[in-house]
Each structure stands twice: as structure tokens, then as C-alpha cells.
Amino acid sequence: MGILGYSSPRFELPGDDHGTRDQDGPRSPVWSAPVAREPLSARLALPGSKSLTNRELVLSALADEPTLLRAPLHSRDSALMVDALRSLGTTIEESGGGPYGPDLLVTPGELSGGVPIDCGLAGTLMRFGPPVAALALGPVTFDGDAAARRRPMRTTIDSLRGLGVDVVDDGRAALPFTVHGTGRVPGGELGIDASASSQFVSGLLLAAPRFDEGLLLTHTGDRLPSLPHIEMTLAALQARGVDARATGEASWRVAPGPIAGGEVTLEPDLSNAAPFLAAALIAGGTVRIADWPRTTTQVGDSLRELLTEFGAEVSRDGDDLVVDGGPGLVGGRELPGVTLDLSAGGELAPTIVALAALASGPSRITGIGHLRGHETDRLAALATELNALGGRVTEEEDGLSLEPAPLSARPGRPWQSYEDHRMATAGALVGLAVPGVEVADIGTTAKTLPQFPELWARLLGATPIVPA
Template sequence: MTETAAHPALWPAPHASGAVTATVQVPGSKSVTNRALVLAALAAEPGWLRRPLRSRDSLLMASALRAMGVGIEETVSSLSSSPSSPSGASGSPDPAGGEAWRVIPAGLRGPATVDVGNAGTVMRFVPPVATLADGPIRFDGDPRSYERPLHGVIDALRALGARIDDEGRGALPLTVHGSGALEGGRVEVDASSSSQFVSALLLSGPRFNQGVEVRHVGGALPSMPHIRMTVDMLRRAGAQVDAPESGGEPNVWRVTPGALRGVDLTIEPDLSNAQPFLAAALVTGGRVVVPDWPAHTTQPGDRLREIFTEMGGSCELTSEGLVFTGSGKVHGIDVDLSEVGELTPGIAAVAALADSPSTLRGVAHLRLHETDRLAALTREINALGGDVTETADGLEIRPRPLTGGTFHTYDDHRMATAGAVIGLAVPGVVIENVATTAKTLPDFPALWAGMLGN
């Protein structure tokens, strides 16, 4: 019996026989979908999410909100209102159609139990919502979720008046004893391990009696584009937000208390999930088109246009979408990824196939993600014959000829897609538990096969 047959979780990564040429419709953004769900649940009127991401993380978020009484109706939509029009406004035909979720706010209530899985957005964004519920809300999740930092949210909510039982762990499992309201006000938080600590407090801030003033007091703040995304989406929903990028005090965000609007929002494609497909064009010297790539966005994945161009490709925004073309050569890169850490696994995979060394910096916080991504990338690339060294805040990658073998994922979706990219150029790579990609990218194996024309 072959190893693959004996272990169904092993997936032979397809090897590209030539340049990849494909158009790939990337599903909606997880980061936008989950923020939009929270804001819609806290709004004063129903709202619409069009073309939301249907993945494990987003379905866990929807289930968490439903458990507290929020209505989320899933339909197939043929109408789309203007993004700026309120829910209930008359729509105009949407030629693309697609799925739509109608979110109907309700009085939040317990008792309820929330399964966070291993979703950072669920474990961090929902506890502040739970403080507004009437009754206890218990949070639990996958074993790895117990190891991920949550103390920033827990300590901040307590300082703002919440009662939380976590038996002193500063982590899951925990129970938020909602009283129907939270006083709010000024709070200091060290968000150096996760920018989601800031976003979590800001998203619910309009519903706190005094709003919220969040002051980051720790070291370097990672993933700033995600905080800018939170601020932008709050403002779209009618919240008043003072933020550093709009002339406010550095490392301080203020949200004024007030009602949120129900909005009609079409979710952008997940640009970070576009990474493996763009990487396929880069490492095979091919051409990949991603439709609906936004001209302006707060998604950190937009930085791929710059990074992958520096590594040997070229890109152009056209009426087709983003057209990315590989040159047939892959170059190493020295890059600070502190604002776009989630892109690190895919960049490391490409760097392992480059013609010169790479230095990836500013990503020490990745040790606290779905897995310790720096250790995992080092271990798995080196197991295929690579030469990767961990540094204090990143990776040094010296390309060497790679060989086939099993690429372990550690239940981390971005490890799985990184392995698939290497498999395009290296025959015999087998991905352990490729199904973990369903966390944010549903049916990745089918999308990958379709890109390759299989």
C-alpha cells in the first residue's frame, strides 16, 4: 500500500509541466467578511453582505453571532444595492449574482456557547460583543486556540467594566458574563502580539456607553493594514473614529458612542488568498488573472503586487482584473513584512525557489499564529533540502535544490498553500492535511487543479 493510500490526509501537490496560464476567481476576504458580520450584528437596522466568504472561519463567526440571537439569512442574490445605500433600498441587477447574507440585529442574549475553532477573529472580536449580551457567553475552541494570546482583549474588557472568568489563564476557554451593556472609556493595551486586540475593541466601541479610547502601549504594532481596515469599515457603518492615519495621536484610536447603520456591502476578493495563484505565475513564468482586484483597498494582500514584482514578475490592473505575469526568473528579496505578516509563508515558499538569498524581517509575531510559522517554515523547507534559518524576527532563506517529501501543515492553512507552491516546481511534494485550507479558502485543491487545467 502506498503512503498516500495509507494516509488519506496526504495530498500529492501537482507539479507544473510548464507555464501556468489561468484566470482564478478568488473567494471573498475573510478579514472583511468577519468584520462586516460583527458590525452588522451591532447595527440599528438590518444589513446585507454580498459575496461573503463561506469558509470555516467565517461560518464560525456567523454561528457565534447566531448563538447570541442575531439573525443571519443566507440567500442567493440577483440584486445588489449601491454599496452606500442603506439596507432595504431598492437594488439594481447584479450581473454576477452570488450568495448574500442578510444580517438582522437582535437583543443579544445568553446563555450561549461559542466555538471559536482556531479563528483569531472569532476568539478576539466576539468577546467584546458578548459583554453587550444579557447572560453568560462561554468561549471554547480547538486545542491550538488555548495557546494563542488573548490576554490583551481580556484585560482591556475587564478595565472597561466587564466580568470575565478565565481562571487566570489570559486565554481560552473563558466565560463572558454579559450584563446588556458595557461602560467603556479609556483603556491601554499591549497589542504587539496581535493587532486584532485593537480591532476587537474598536468594532464594538460604538455600542459601549462611553465609546472607547484604545491606547497601544507595547512594542511595534504588527499588521497595521488590518487596523486601518477596521477603521474604514466602522466609518462606512456611520461610526465616528479618530485614528493616527487621519491626523490623530500616534497609537491611539477613539470611537464615539452611537448607532451603527445597516449597510449593503459587497465583499472584495481575499487578496492574501490570491497569493498562491500569483506565486504560481511567478515560479512557472506564467500568467494568472484575478478578477475584481480592487483599485483601492485596505487589505494587506494588495502589497503582493509590489513584493512579487520585486521578486521577478510584473502586474497590471486591467478590465479583466489583476494580470500577473512571471518572467521565468525568481529573485530573492530583503523585505520588512511587519505590516503583512500573513503573506510570509507564501513569500518564503517562493524565496526557497529563487536564484539568490532572501531575508524576511519584522514577523516575530508569527510565532503566535495558527502555528509557530517561523519554526514550521524552517523545518518543512529544510526537510525538502532547503537552507532556512530563523532569526529573532524572521527568516534567512538561501536557495538550494529541493527534493520531494511530505510537507506538514500543523493545521495552518497558509502552510498548506506554501507547500503547494513549492510542489509546482519540485516533483514529489506531498501536503499533509491540505483540508486545513478550508479555514479561509474553501476547496483549494479544486481551485489549484482548475488553475493547472487538471
Template sequence: MPSPDWHAPAVHERIEALVTLPGSKSLTNRFLVLAALANGTSRLRRPLRSRDTLLMAEALRSLGAGIDDGTTDSAGADWIVTPASLRGGGTVDCGLAGTVMRFLPPVAALCDGPVVFDGDEQARVRPMGPVLDALRILGATIDDGGRGTLPFTVHGAGSVPGGEVAIDASASSQFVSALLLAGPRYEQGVTVRHVGPPVPSEPHIEMTVETLRDAGAIVDDGEPDTWRVEPSEINALDVQVEPDLSNAAPFLAAALVTGGQVTVPGWPQHTTQAGDAIRDILDAMGADVSLTREGLTVTGTGDVSGVDVDLHDASELTPVVAAIAALADSPTVIRGVAHIRGHETDRLAALSRELGALGSDVHETDDGLHIRPRPLTGGTFHTYSDHRMVMAAAVLGLRVPGVVVENVGTVAKTLPTFVELWDGMLGGSGHPARTADAASA
């Protein structure tokens, strides 16, 4: 059910805040999958609690894993994952989570019976064909009525032969990651060869490879567009989840567009998160950016410049970058993101429509957006059940009074405490914004 609309607050003074963010959705869900397939009990420290990660945890419980998320103690508690024999007979609710609908069918193929997958209405148009077809080649039986989308049934047989498969992953890097995560448990392991246009968001595959190696899997990624996972046990994990760097983007953008300063503590010195690209983007758009052991600090200089940027590897940043671009003093070209037409919504069409409705001159290109800044006015900003659209609208609202964000609750997909954190940042005047853990305790 849609949530109430939200009047995005405008500010007329310099923001100065410390914003502590919860863990990465991408890492939390990868760690959950590996922990459910591991040879012992795992501990995930500072995981993200959001709709996507809670859907993943519940789905893995339905497949047999024990997951204690500590909700009776504290929202900041560790998650304890105890693997068990994988069982069929249940239904997986994917919601709108691409990681659930794509990462879990290869796991379900290892179950001892059928597993039904379905999700939100918008999820039923997201492409699934490449990963389902690949699983058939590797030995799994799947009934999707020939649609290549939700709903479908994976008929688990207790084991999967595995082997080599060629797929076109140009629509989503998640197709590759899905096969690799379950690959160590397949009898012959898995070799995935990508054939087609360049894979988008390739850092997410690097993240998958790194998490597999953290769990003791042997992964060979030395050949371009080819990944080989050897059959092996998956070791139990004891890991701390990095802050979600993509979720940090709107808060850091606030510093740029208001001429203020925002620090996100715990920013990793080395990471496979694609959201780390926001550092260079904000620098190019006029901010001073400093990474220290304490965290990442972005300081606005009073200038917001347009850019020509390829976001192929960090496409989840597109909505926030587009919002900044609409507030800049020169045009922006965003390239390399044709694939986000198949995300939670058609993000290119949505951004063009909503920015245009506020007064910006926005044109879709074959693979992105061309944004020419114009004076903006307030109005309703439709979000299309897309969490990133909420974040983009919040950035715009800082400088454009009267922006009303439709269905703000959809941001719970990756950051349920977004509004609390946003209000805390704006009320800061040098005082820290509440952490996500404190806001949801």
C-alpha cells in the same frame, strides 16, 4: 479529524489562467460583527464561505442575530443579517479563528448573560490576555482562570461602560480591532491606546476603521497609536466584499515560479487589505505585475530573485513568500514577523522545519527567516493545521515533484475550494479556473 494528504501537482509548462476568488475573510467577519450590532437588516454580497466565516456566523446566531446565508439557494448568495437583542447562555466555538476568539468577547459583554468561549486545541495557546484585560478595565466581567487564553467565560451584563484603555497590541492587531468594533455600543464609546512595540499588521486596523465608518460610526485615528470610537448607532450595511487578496498570493506566485501568467479579476484599486502588498513583493522577486480595471495580472519572466523584505504589515504572506524564496536564484531575508510564532502554529518554526526537510537552507532569526536556495526534493510537507502552510506547499510542488501535503483539508479555514481552484488553474492552458462559487455550488 485530519483530512487526506494531497499530492501537490508539478507542472512542466507555462501556466495561463484566470482565477476568480471569493471574498475577503477579514472583511466578511468584520462586516458580520457590525451587521449583528446594527440598527437594521444588512446585506453582504459575495462574502467568503469558509470555516472561519461560518464559525463567526454561527457564533453571532448563538448571541441572537439572525443570519440567512442563502445556502438553500446558492453558494454565491448574499448573506442577510438581522440584528436582535444580544443574549447570553450559549457557547461560542472559535475553532482556530483569531477573528472569532478576539472580536466576539467585546460583543458578548453586551449580552444579557454569560457566554462561554472555547476552540480547537491549538487555539488554546493563542494569546488573549490583552483584550480580556482591556475589557475588564472597560467594565466587563470575565473568568479565564488567570490564563489569558481559551477557554473563558464573558459574563454579559447587557451594557458596558466603556471609556479609555491602554493595551500592548504588539502580539496582534486584532486586540485593537476587537475593542473598536463593539465600541460604538458602549456607553462612553472606546478609546484605545497602544503601548509597546509596533503593532503588527496595522493595515488590518485601518480596515476596521474603514468598515466602522462605512457603518456610520465616528472614529478618530489622527493620533499615532490611538483610536477613539464615539458612542453611536451602527447603521445597516449593503456591501460587496472584496476578493481575498492574501488568498490570491499562491495563485499569483504560481505565475512567477512557472514563468506563466495568472489574472485575478476584481482586484481593488484602493484597499485596506494587507494582502495587496503581494504586488510589490512579486515585482521585486522578478515578475511583471499589471493592475487594470479588469484585475491584477502577474507574468513570470523566467527569473525568480531573492529579496530582503519586511512583512510586518502583511505577515500572512510569509509562508507563500518563503516558498517562492526557496525556489529563487539568490538568498531571501524576511523580517518583521516575530509575531507569527503565535498564529495558527509557530509559523517561523514550521516553515524552517518543512523547507529544511525538502533541502532548503533555512534559519530562523529573531523576527523572521533567512532562506538560501538549494536543490529541493519531494517529501511530506506537514501543515500543523495551518491553512497558509498548505498554500506554501502547493507553490513548492509546482517546481518540486513529489511534495505531499499533509491534511490538505485544513485550508478550508479560509478557502475551502483551494484544491479545485488550483487544479483548475493548472488545467487551464488559457481556460479560466473555476470560481470558488462554482466549485462549491
């Protein structure tokens, strides 16, 4: 069995045949989601983690010495981060690499402003970039796609002001805004409400070693979503020799000091593995993901438990994670309904909700109210698109409830992606079991996985290729 791969040495949006889009412009023709016809037997190697790649890019730019990032993700989100850091004075060069693109050699430079930064729709950039810009000398203006201007940014703006940084946003509490850096940030103690996104915490922690006094940060809100992402940030800091630790359930301390460079190898993106692994439950058969880490801070690792809730058998075979879906839904197997709290791994919700919509029993997915502020309001989007297929999905304050219902595609009414990569992949997953599903703007998957349409086709039986 070969490894399904796709050579993409430089990031580009997929072509029009994949339903790509111009920024804030018209969409090209829809993508016909393939239907599962036979059990799967596939092994995939996936590109690097987006969450880890963008964290390591920031730390590399702030480090005391160069860093070689091996197997980083090359996608729209990571390309925007690279462009942003280059514009601030960091040198980032391509160096060798593998099937999904070159390694990156990052050499820190003196940070300077006087530049605009395009955030696209990347939450990591719009939350991680401003604290870095505060360390630069001169104004840095942040803006992005039209949808990015709807994403919550008040906490980033208020937190920088709380640290003595001048931020001009004309009262919007959203993009666009300008950070007027002075080349230093005093740091110290700060309280913020990060209820809308853990990225507000991570963005501050990543830059904190360069603050004069470091940072003692406390979350003041009622709940904190996606805590594993903060643990990922702390682990990345600690691996570079930074004294960074949790001091309570919702407080963290980062001491000022050097950030080591060296060499960092990125793990594959486990959240991007979600639709591929879930496909085994619908089509039947097995799907393997190569190089699944033994230990990781990625929330995608929880798929090992989540997919068993739907009846999958999950095991390891060497460095592979293996999901066996048995005969699968199309082979006559019923998927049970589930009751799950995804507060620690909300980015997996579109895949899990898509499976639940195909289940034979009722389901309730909670802990995902914060997804209303992601690339789109994911709760409303999932409910709208599944109900358009005949589903029975009800929005709740903090989640979704689903009742069993037969799904069928409506001619002329494609599954909408809402400029959200995970909505696009959820549509592809539903399309495995529902003939005639068409996905609008499949090219939005370029945000974190430009190769998705090709990998999805090969998953379902096209001739595998072995990465060079």
C-alpha cells in the same frame, strides 16, 4: 479564457480525498501537490475577503437595522462567526448569491448570553467575539480547537477587565474563558499591549460604538503588527456612519452612536490570491485575478509590489490584476533573493518565504515575529518544512533568513500543515517546482478557502469552468 470558479453554496469541509480532518482528530491521506509542466494562462475569481466578511458580520449584528452582505466568504472561519452571532441573538439568513455561496441578510436582535461559542481556530472570532459578548446579558463561554488554546488571548481578557467586564479564565490567559456580560459596557479610556496581534485592537473598536462612552484606545507596546488591518476596521466603521479615527500613531477614538445597516458588497480575498499569483513566477506565464479593487485596505494588495521583487511583471487589465512570470522558474528563469520587511502584511509571509526558498540568492524576511502566535508558530513551521526538503532556513527573533539550496522531496515525509491554511498553500506552491511534494491535511485550507484544491488543479490546466 474562462474564469476558474467553484460552486459551493453551503460551507462544508472538503472530502477525504483532499486530506481533511476531524476537529483535533486523525488526518486522512496526504494530497499530492501537482508539478508545473507548462506556462500558465489562467483567470480566477476568488471568494470574498475573510477579514472583511467577519468585520462586517460583527458590525451587522450590532447595527440599528438589517444589513445585506453581498458576496461574503463561506469558509470555516466565517461559518463559525455566523454560528456565534446567531447564538447571541442575531438572525442571519441566506439570500440569493453567486458562485461561491449565498448572500447573507443580517438582522440585529437583543444580545443574550447563556451560550457556548466555538472559535475553532479563527483568530477573528476569538478576538472580535468577546467584546460583543460583553454587550450581551448573561455568561458566554469561548473555546476552540486544541491549537486555539495555544493562541495568545491575555490582551483580550485584560482589556475587557479594564473596561469593567467580568471574565473568568482560571488564570490561563487563553481559551477557554467565560465573559459575564451585563448588557452594557461603560467604555472610556483604555491602554492595551497589542504587540501579539492587531486583532486585539480591531475587536475592541468594532464593538466600541455600543459602549456607553465609546472608546479611546491606546496601544502601549513597542511595536504594532499588521497596522493595515486596523485601518480596515476604521474604514468599515466609517462606512457605516460611525465616528472612528486614529488620534495618533498608536491610538484610536470611536464615539458612541448608531451603526448603519444597508447593503455591503465584499471584496475578493486578496491574501488568498497570493499563492495563485506567485505560481506565475514558478510555472511561468500569466495569472489574472478578477475584480481586483482599485483602492482597498486589504494587505494582500501589497502583492503588486512584493512580486515584482522576484522579477514578476504586474499590471492591470480592466478590473483584472495580471502577474506575468515570464518563462518562470521551471522554464529556466532564476528568482532573485530578496530583503523584505513584512510587518504590515505578515499573512503573506508563507507565500513570500516559499518563493525565497526557491531563489538563487540569499533572502531575509523580517517583521514577522508575531507570526509565532498565529494558527501555528509559522516561523518554526516554515523553517522545519523547508529544511526537511534540503533548504537552508534559519529562524531569527523577528524573521527568517534563507540561503540558496536545492530542494527535493523525501518519500514518506509529507509537508506538514500544522492546522494552518497558509502553511498548506505554501506547500502546494513549493510543490510546483519540487516533484513528489505531498501536503498533509490540505483540508485545512477550508479555514478561508474551501475550494483551494479544485482551484489549484484548474490553475494548472484542468478544464476551466465559468461560475454560474
